[in-house]
Amino acid sequence: MxxxxxxxxxxxxxxxxxxxxxxxxxxxxxxxxxxxxxxxxxxxxxxxxxxxxxxxxxxxxxxxxxxxxxxxxxxxxxxxxxxxxxxxxxxxxxxxxxxxxxxxxxYADNGNLREFLQQKYEGNVYKISWVELIQIAMDITHGLEHLHDYDIIHRDLHSKNILINNKSALITVFGISKSLNSTTESSTTVKGLMVYIEPRCLEGLLQSDKKIKYNKKSNIYSLGQCCHWNSGIPLED
CATH class of the missing domain: 3.30.200.20 (Phosphorylase Kinase; domain 1)
Known part of the structure; x- marks a missing residue:
């Protein structure tokens, strides 16, 4: 080292x-x-x-x-x-x-997505419109699609790694990202926040000799977890 x-x-x-x-x-x-x-x-x-x-x-x-x-x-x-x-x-x-x-x-002027939503929460209600929430979800999706066009797998996509800048969502933190062409793609350890990781990849925790391969589908699962707050949260009328 x-x-x-x-x-x-x-x-x-x-x-x-x-x-x-x-x-x-x-x-x-x-x-x-x-x-x-x-x-x-x-x-x-x-x-x-x-x-x-x-x-x-x-x-x-x-x-x-x-x-x-x-x-x-x-x-x-x-x-x-x-x-x-x-x-x-x-x-x-x-x-x-x-x-x-x-x-x-x-630099993103509104912090990460988790902090941004916390700032909108008041009196058990999120003071944010569905239009804005949907736009955030679309922004994340478009950014992820662009990474996939370059065959880049993020591997750590979650609400703290989404930044808000001038009402637009930006994907950040590529510390454990990999290219699909990388020879170091496989791993025997799970990286990232557990709740955002595709269940298939978690098998490696139970089978120590099993190689874990993150792929574009793994990112799509994480995207769904990032956007799950779109469903059922109380919004201001």
Whole structure:
């Protein structure tokens, strides 16, 4: 396993060779932390008067050589994806004082889908129209369809990985996404939130020697779970 400082420069050189934009970190103005997860912290930041989400990988993160190769392929692929319902990956930045490696992403102004719906909940009623709910569901579907056109399997699609920006839904967090052409597609471990995972894939938990293969149908199941709040929730008249 390589600690982050040892492979970040290697990744930066690789992205330059693939024409993925490398931002000068010193030119970012960091505003505040807007989220955190197991391997990264996300900040609201501005660069040349433009607003971005800056996703900083934790300095304690370690990856194997195999995972580094997969990470390179994934970001190269996602850099080519361009759709209004997918969070745009703009490029990379590196804090040279710490060697921390960062992803420069599109900023969404209304947080994730779960937070957005919680803000609409008041007095046991969701103050949101069916028209808006259906539009959110359609946005997620269109974004997922575009990923599938590129043969990208998300593998972690849930309400916290759907962002809301100017009333549009955006799919984000591709930390465990894979291309259907990847040789590392199979796994013996289940990744993601359990309730959103296709039951077929959960068989691997009961059969330790069983290979788990996520596919486009697995994403469709997760899409249905993301949108299940469309059915039966009390809405304001």
């Amino acid at each position: 390589k600690p982050l400082p040892e492979y970040v420069a290697e990744l930066e050189r690789y992205f330059k060779s693939k024409t993925i934009e490398c931002f000068e970190y010193s030119q970012f103005n960091i505003d505040k932390c807007i989220g955190s997860g197991g391997y990264a912290v996300v900040y609201l930041a501005t660069f040349q008067e433009k607003v971005f989400a800056l996703k900083c990988l934790r300095s304690t993160l370690s990856l194997s050589e195999k995972e580094i190769r997969s990470f390179k392929r994934e970001l190269e692929c996602l850099y080519k994806v361009n759709h209004q319902n997918i969070v745009k990956f703009h490029g990379i930045a590196r804090d040279k004082s710490t060697n921390n490696f960062m992803l420069v992403l599109q």
